[in-house]
Amino acid sequence: MLIHLKGGHIVDPVNGRDETGDLWIENDRIVAAPPGKLADEVHDVSGKTVMAGAIDIHSHIAGGNVNCARLLLPEKHQNWLPNPVALPFSTAKWSTFETGTIYASMGFTTVIEPAIVPHQALQAHLELSDIPIIDKGMLTVLGNDDFLLSLLRDGEGPAAVADYVASAVAASNGLGVKCINAGGATAFKYNARTFSLDDVVPFYDLTSRQIVEALQRAVEDLKIPHPLHLHANNLGIPGNVATALATIEAARGERLHFAHLQFYSYGAEGGHGFSSAAAELAAAVNAAPNVTIDVGQVMFRQTVTVSADVLRQFNGSEMASPKKSVIHDGDGDGGGIVPYFYRENDFANAVQWACGLELFMLIDDPWRIFFTTDHPNGAPFTTYPEIFALIMSRDARAEATARLPQEAVAMTTLPSIAREYNLNEIAIMTRAAPAKLLGLKDRGHLGEGGLADIAVYSPGKDLAKMFRFAHLVFKDGDLVVRDGRGTHYRWGNALKVNPGYDKAIDRRLAGYYDHHFGNSRDLFTVKEHLLPRADAFREVACAR
């Protein structure tokens, strides 16, 4: 099958294209214009914007905690719309089927679930398998697990740590490693109620900093493309910018991905003891080329916070709206599910909203800042189109800012910022850079040989509409969305890495599981044949 996209505005930063031109697709790949051949299908896309499919690096779309949130809040996702025959379950709100369908309709073709503990990996992959159209992947969460903390306490050295990390990633079929409030969930089990970078985890005599450093090093030693993905300490607390700055410093110039930075950009100034420190933090990010961040933008509406930072979630459960929450002390990391309503007229929520936008605007390099709401923690991913409008239009920001409590606005630098993202920067931030960050060479660009994951948008005054309803979307060369609506399902892969390691650690782990847990480690290994479709996975090479 040969497809010709004719005369679109091609925005492909990797190949330096920002021009009117053509694009050719043969089967699942982008190809050079084949001389003398006629296309089987021609799409006139003149006046449209053509980009690679977007990639979301951090969105909680699967796993035990997310599913618990679904079950906790049935009253918040009542259905009313029958689904199109071709798309079963696609109108079932918050279902995996709806997730894939909506992402695709916005031009997203790859989405990464960032927080799966090894013992929940099978469920997570079962859920990912039921997310249609897009490719998926998940990050394996380590950093509160007894085996790792014991290795570190006993001074076993980087090789043993790397072997263990590799084995855990391989068994769970992860694409990388995430660490969530390193040591914090464990400290909470020993009744700690606050936990910072240099606090010591009881029983292990280790600081959070030491755990992060060890995991950072293991990821580098294993040549896993994605750097350690860190959810730092003290999320959401006034004055926590100090922790964020110290954490950037603690990376010591080594690669680090700092997740949902907005939630760490708070000062403690002013009458409410709560202010934006985003400008200062953005400056620190600009000065640290080893650090990448994603924003975790807040938008005003009902949502639910879903996080393995169980200590933070327990503390936050006082603020639950509606008033109910689930706190789970899991094996290693756990989780907390706390519904929350961000209100436009709430001082703190308004500051949070502004903080996210300040980070978007003040971090200079679109290769190092990633577009997220930490779905659903800052807002559901369905708000992305509105956020594109806010960062691409100073007027849209001014209009939205005018609705906020002005005493909150005064605690931020937002009104002074004139920057507007252009399409090229959007394509870097949501396509090229995520592919680079995750080591996905086959996507994020429109060059020859690349996967034909392509989003075609209809530009217009209404930027949100442009990004909500893609004109056309191709996944692996298959036209899956027309005029913002899914046409049919196809089933993508879960992307994973398979780092090499000394298998002696597996024997040691088998003994550890038998002795400690009294059950087999093999129970938790994600076996492909237990998933609903063959070829569930696609491997991403470990090499940098």
Place this chain on the structure above:
Amino acid sequence: MGEARINGKPVSLAAAAERAAEILSQARMPVIAGLGTDAAGARASILLAEKLRGAYDHMHSTRIFADLDVMRQAGLMVTTPNEARLRADVFLFIGKDLTKDWPAMMERLSPAKIPPFDLVHEPRKLLWIAPGRGGAKGEGLVETLDSSDLHATLASLRARAAGRAVNCAKGTLRKLDEFAGVLKNARFGVAVWGGDGLDSLSIEMLHGLIRDLNKTTRFSGLPLGAGANASGVVQTSGWMTGFPVRTSFGRGFPEHDTWRFDATRMIESGEADTALWISAYGPEAPPWRKNIPLVALASPQTVFAWEPQVCVEIGCPGIDHDGAEFARETGSIVGSLASHRSQAPSVADVVSQISKHLGETPKC
């Protein structure tokens, strides 16, 4: 192994699947009940329910919603069997059916052993409310508190733990205070509950007690849940539709209602006119008392009140075939590999075969 019957007469699996599809497609409102199956079986069944515009329920819904209704009303604090085993310095067992429900519970939680993750190296304190006969025997030193009304007992215990007055006999008060003292001094206590004796009101009271205790110390819960992969089916239903079982596709999208889509109620009231009964973990028979057209995917030796129109004998996940299922041992969905691999078909196999006769549908 893996016999199939139509009206009691042996037939091929293919013939049974075809006839089952015919019966189900003629229904005005079919309901899929029992649902004792692994994740793949649940998934196939929910896809089928959508195709049929029917409803689905699980045989253990009463127990499922005893816990789930509390979660949806007030929330929960829970932990895993691993954490309980390795960390709990206090166990608070509640109910008389715990070891009947989960015979391996004591071995798994090993309450008589010193918890290796505790900072203090000393034996655990073991409390048991309403142990019934035999429940608390032979596992270290267990303090017991009898109760004829669990809700009232848990309310009194919660009140005493919070330092509030309660009106009861002196002896009972002393016992309550002793229990409250142990709970408040726990470093990481775990309340273990389950069985039919605990209703939502009692569980909600217990949740209140756990929340209160967490103001000063750490305490969590370990609900034992129900059998026949109830939790695994609820999880699968959760990601596929957003809702647990007792969900219907009658209007073309999932709607959830614990009363309206109770399979037995639907059948006995006449709202549902055809049933697909699924029980892969044991020879459970449908509980309703009304003879309606029935397709059964059942364990061998199931004794039915009425012979089903179509019956297919199916294998058990983890015995006859591999499957993903929720394991009480770990508190998560794990891979269960066949211990005695056989030719008996899985629920997912049979349901998919039935589904194929119901017309082309999008590949899910």
